[in-house]
Amino acid sequence: MTDVSIYARYSCEKQNETSLEDQIRRCRELALRHGLLVNDALIYTDAAASGTDKGDSARDGYRRLRQDWDAAKFDVLLVDEFSRLSRDAVEQAVLLKRLENNRRVRLITADGIDTQDPDWQLRLGLQGLLAQHESRKLRHRVDRGMVGQLERGYMIATPAYGYDLHREYDAREEHVGSRWRINPQEAAIVQQVFAQREAGESMHQIAAWLNSEGILCSRKARNADGGHWRASRVKNMLQNPIYRGVFVWHGSTTYAAKMKTLGLPVTTMEYARPELRLVSDESWQRCNARTISRSGYGGGAHALSGLLTCVCCGGTLALSALKRCRSVYCPACTEAKSSKQDESRMTSTVATAGVEIMLKHALDYFVSEPFIEAFRHSLQLRLTGDRQSGVDECEARLAKLKASQERLSRMLVDLTEEDAVLQQRYEETRQKVAQTRERLGQLKDGLEEVNTAVAQAQLAADPRQYLQSIFDADVAPQRLRAVLARLFPSIVFEGKTSRYISTFKLRFSPSVAMALASGTEAITTSEIEARFVLRYWPSSKKNETRWTVNTFDMPARRSAATVDVNFPSHASA
Structure with a gap:
């Protein structure tokens, strides 16, 4: 008795199960021509599964076929085409070796291959090459079709969190494309996530909030409780450009990793989808900027964490441990000077209490009446065209x-x-x-x-009142940090001229100050730059010190201020 098996597969969801039935029917006809009888228990099928190595994990039928082959459960294997077994070059070579080393199993295909023929290896090898070529052509056609759908305004992927899938059909009820539509409930959650990140909350805090609110995870849950939010999931949401109304073709990290493995460049294309926008460009950029946290996940345990940069190497200053006096320093320069004996590096430190006083003075300086009037004049000119x-x-x-x-x-x-x-x-x-x-x-x-309503709101706003409140003791460090990062695009520690004198170079955005005060988005990208000298005055009396802040490099205005050290500290214990 000869046990005869059949394997059938179709690779695309656009095909259907009749493709399997047709393949099995042709294989049964092939068996009759060779006088063979098919064992129905040895028919293996895979539906909508790729024939490449990437699709092997989803091919349960093919996996069972190989297991039964090893167990010697059949003697003849019938397939419609050799490419039904695999289109991958490596897997085809494995199959060829398997057929050569185990001649007990006979392979017969409906398109003329029979391993009992003397030249079957040559013919099978040629068919394998053709199958690989067809696989590459299929990938090209699929990519071309996807780009075509994007060009026509359709979407090609599973909807991101915040959207629902809507299929469109023509007059003959044939599917012509899919679009995403905003899901109001999920969209509100997405906007809340962006708002919390803008306020300085860490991604772990946001994930904990989502879990505590019982919000189902955006990915397909593995169990009935809807899944569990993690910081990495929140990060993926914040980085998705679709929330600012842009779909990026080949913009996934998975595709980038694949191209890196292949040694090929990543080519992306952007497609505007303004109807899917949930947050502004400015909000999206702020939530993905490194100013919120150096690690990319945190929210800043200290108000100054990650805000200052080193004039020497451009690195981000770190905070020392909370012992006698918490200070900021450049870890990169410290390491280079210690391990490489690089004396050109800057290893100065400055107390965080003094930096906070300097920033408060800088705010008073930048939002003084002359600066506010200059900004309002510029904004008025925009309104007049x-x-x-x-x-x-x-x-x-x-x-x-x-x-x-x-x-x-x-x-x-x-x-x-x-x-x-x-x-x-x-x-x-x-x-x-x-x-x-x-x-x-x-x-x-x-x-x-120019948005007239936004411009009018900013013209009427007084940023001084708003900025005075951000330094209140009850303001969370991460919230203060997020605001300072927006107000000061650059805070550079330039070093010390003596033991007690430190210099800083700051860039300030008046448009951001007006936007924060009016609850709107910034209209301009203009910035003001100035240098500040921070001086520490030690005192013989216990718990009594004073800081002096001077402004220079600004010929139009020169100022000096002396501030008590009883400045509200936003350091985290």
Whole structure:
């Protein structure tokens, strides 16, 4: 008695089960021509499963076929085409070796292959090459079809959290494409997640809130309770550009990792989907900026954590342990000076209490009446149609970003080993260059209109009252940190001129100050730069010290202020 088996597979969801029935029917006809009888218990099938190595894990039928082959449960294997077994070159080679070493099993295909023929290896090898070529052509056709759907305004992926899938059909009830529609309940949760991140909360805190509220996880749950939110899931949500109304083709980290393995460049394409926007561009950028946390997940246990940078190496300053006096210092320079004996590095430290006093003085300086009036005048010009100032600001911003990108690019080239942080900074700067260049084009073409209601709200707002409240003792450190990061795009510690004198260079965004005070989005990207000298005055009396802050490098205004050390501290115990 000869045990005869059949294997059938179709690879695409657009096909259907009749494809399996047709393959099995042809194999039964093939068996009759050879005088064989098929054992119905030895019919293996896989539906909508790829024939490449990537799809093997989903091919239960093929896995059982190999197990029964090893167990010698059949003598003849019938398939419609050799490519039904596999399209992968490695798996095809394994099958060929298996057939050569185990001649007890005979392979017969409906398109003319029979391992009892003398030249079956050559014919099977040629068919294998054709199957691999067809697989590559199929991938190309699938990619081309997906891009075509995106160009026509449809969506091609499973909806992200916050959206529902809506299928569209033509007059003949044939599926022509799918679109995403905003799910109001889930969209509100997405917006709350962005709001909490903007306020400085860590991703772990946001995940804990989602779990405590009983909100079902965005991914397919493995159990009946709806799954469990984790910080990594929150991070993926915040990084998804669809929430700012942009779908990125080949923008997933999985695709990037695959291209890196293959040694190929990642080519992405952006497709605008303004109808799917849930948050503003500014909000999305802030939630994905490194100013909220250096690790990418945290929320800042201290109000100054990650805000200051080193003038020497450009690295982020760290906070010392809470002992006698908490201070900020540059760990990269400290390590370089210690291990490499690099005396050019800056290893100065400055107390966080003094830095907070300096920042408070800087706010008083930057939001003084002359600066506020200058900003209001600029905003009034925008309302009256003067766009040239906006173009000039954008060009200046683009020039700075391009210079920063070139500097980071040179640093990456000079590296002897991979630096993930530096690479991330380069990617962030590159994205900002592209966005600013696009914004400049819109301004020059006259496509950007000033939101009158927002401009009027900012003209009426007084940022001084708002900014005084952010330093209240009951303001959470992460909240203060998020606000300071927006107000001061750059806080550079330039070192010390003596034991008690430290210098800083700050860039301040008046537009952000007006936006925060009015509860709106910033309209301009203009920034003001100034230097400040922080001096510590020790006292012989217990618990009595004073700090002096001076402003310089600003010929139009020079100021000095002396502030008590009883400044509310936002340090975390």
